[in-house]
Amino acid sequence: MYGSLEELTQHPVFHYFSEISKIPRGSGNEKAISDFLVRFGKERDLVTIQDEALNVIIKKPATPGYEQAPTIIIQGHMDMVCEKNEGTVHDFQKDPIRLKIKGDMLYASGTTLGADNGVAVAYALALLAADDIPHPALEVVITTEEETSMGGALAVDPGHFDGRIFINLDSEEDGKLLVSSAGGSKAVHRVPIVREEAPEDTADYRISIRGLKGGHSGMSIQEGRGNANKLMGRLLYGLAAGLPYGIQQLNGGLASNAIPREADAVILLHGDDAKECEVKVEEWRNILKNELRASDPDVTIKFEKVTAASAGIFSEGSKHKAISSLMMIPNGIQSMSMEIEGLVESSTNLGVARTLDTELVLESDVRSSVKSLKDDIVNRSKLVADVLGCEFTADFDYPEWPYNPDSEIRQLFEKVYTKEHGTDIEVIAVHAGIECGIFAEKLPGLDAISLGPDMYNVHTPDEHLNIPSTIKTWEFFLAALKEMKTLDD
Known part of the structure; x- marks a missing residue:
């Protein structure tokens, strides 16, 4: 054209x-x-x-x-x-x-x-x-x-x-007229980090999750796409069973309202443990390939030796809180609408993981078309922080947009669309802010x-x-x- x-x-x-x-x-x-x-x-x-x-x-x-x-x-x-x-x-x-x-x-x-x-x-x-x-x-x-x-x-x-x-x-959809949307809030979970000196005779390795599709946390949440931050939590939890390692950095995603496509963890390993870790990472690569074969067939995990700026490692207590937080913070669809077929009613997306000097910041985008359900997700997220001894805030709250059955402007746009295109425009609600x-x-x-x-x-x-x-x-x-x-x- x-x-x-x-x-x-x-x-x-x-x-x-x-x-x-x-x-x-x-x-x-x-x-x-x-x-x-x-x-x-x-x-x-x-x-x-x-x-x-x-x-x-x-x-x-x-x-x-x-x-x-x-x-x-x-x-x-x-x-x-x-x-x-x-x-x-x-x-x-x-x-x-x-x-x-x-x-x-x-x-x-x-x-x-x-x-x-x-x-x-x-x-x-x-x-x-x-x-x-x-x-x-x-x-x-x-x-x-x-x-x-x-x-x-x-x-x-x-x-x-x-x-x-x-x-x-x-x-974002031609031929559709949006008349209702979800409200939302940003939930921020802060894991306090106590750092210790890195043990002697260790080397830095980076584990990288790549190849996920990501997408808008409202419009694409129903696609079941992999969340890199949540997957990294599972992987690190799995590695911790029998493999000693220290965490130096955890980072993933750039925006709370985008499903994170990438995540990185920099860990420290003794030389004898590096080969075992590589084997376990390969096992996890196969696990994720199987689980996400329909939604994210290109998912991959890379394990490589790197030279990281030494800033010490998370204490064992901080490591436990960080991994537990990634595992336990709610994520994904929480409820579906019983009135509009196929419409996500409530969801949350752990979109950002960012390591600072003294804390790991985890940001989630919470959405619902029902205020009480939005509040419920926020409350459950706060309970996770309380149980783990982390800080929690929820702000940037914005209201849902309810459907107006008597809308004149909707009726005018419906009439004009039918006149212009010879077919009816689809009237929809979305799970987005x-x-x-x-x-x-x-x-x-x-x-x-x-x-x-x-x-x-x-x-x-x-x-x-x-x-x-x-x-x-x-x-x-x-x-x-x-x-x-x-x-x-």
Whole structure:
């Protein structure tokens, strides 16, 4: 369809997607992209607000004939998950995302693409820049830190908005209209580390888990994919039976809301034990190959001698707490919906393991469409920490988004889709965190939906965006905006 990036970026949506891809925008590093959005709005003489959380709100008046239509809030987030393949040279703090086309798909080169949620930003900018698209008054809000804490949306001042009709552009499936989502919380488990001097006559070895698919901890949790942190816990527990070793480092995953694809443990072994450890690692490689043959057939474990910076090893007590924590912290699907077939109701993902000087930090992303079940997972996680003598915190809590059976905006989008495509759009709920719940809590009476094009393997370096679907969703979105003069103000 498009033979080159130069040709693709002639389309306004992909023009702006290419422009924002030049700006690093990992969660917590949004100042540059936020300032870019502010300049964009002010250059077009649009009312533009940047708040302390770096959220940006840009307002555009209604086009002629739409002055009496209700104001529409359009929302997405500017940050992205930063993951890269092993061996890929890329600094997410300063390097642009390098785009490439494969057939009908847009990829990045060895990194996450940032279509989640750069597509929303590109749609919004293309709409704000256009002078030939009919629409009601618009209030575009682009938030920060959605991928880590939803801190941007939580910090938004509701007094900035007149609208009560809300269109979120953070969905990932064409032909589907999202009307409900899960709430969530981040659970952080801190294992205190007491370090001891490394025994004499030992050498450093690294055990590496690779080849897992990973994925979004909400959208892909039902796929049963291997979690590298949990697998590393099992492996280290298995090795501890009869094999003396010391732990120097444990690290895995980069984001709590991404199923970790990789994990590493640096251990110390006496020379006579290294061969036995290699044999046991090979046994575990075969075990995981068998267990994950359907979900992660490329899983592998590597055992190699390394030269590690000496920082001592975990005491036996710290080692026990670390391995027990990896083994016992809840992970994966916790309950399925009894009302919507196939919908995950509650889950948790042990997404990050990070060794610091005095503690091992384990971060989990907890999700549920039922608040009491979300609280139950958090409580069970806290009990694990209490039993093991570890610290525990749960924060970045955000609300679920309940289904509204009387939604006017849903009905309008359903009608327009049927008119445009001759078939009904599928109305769905998802087990992912969507900012609609936060805005619904802040703006009483909010009528919200979410939509977006087909994108795949988000939160992984294999993330890719369907180009025709992106254009189709854009055209559907514009057709729906055109019909909004029929809504009651």
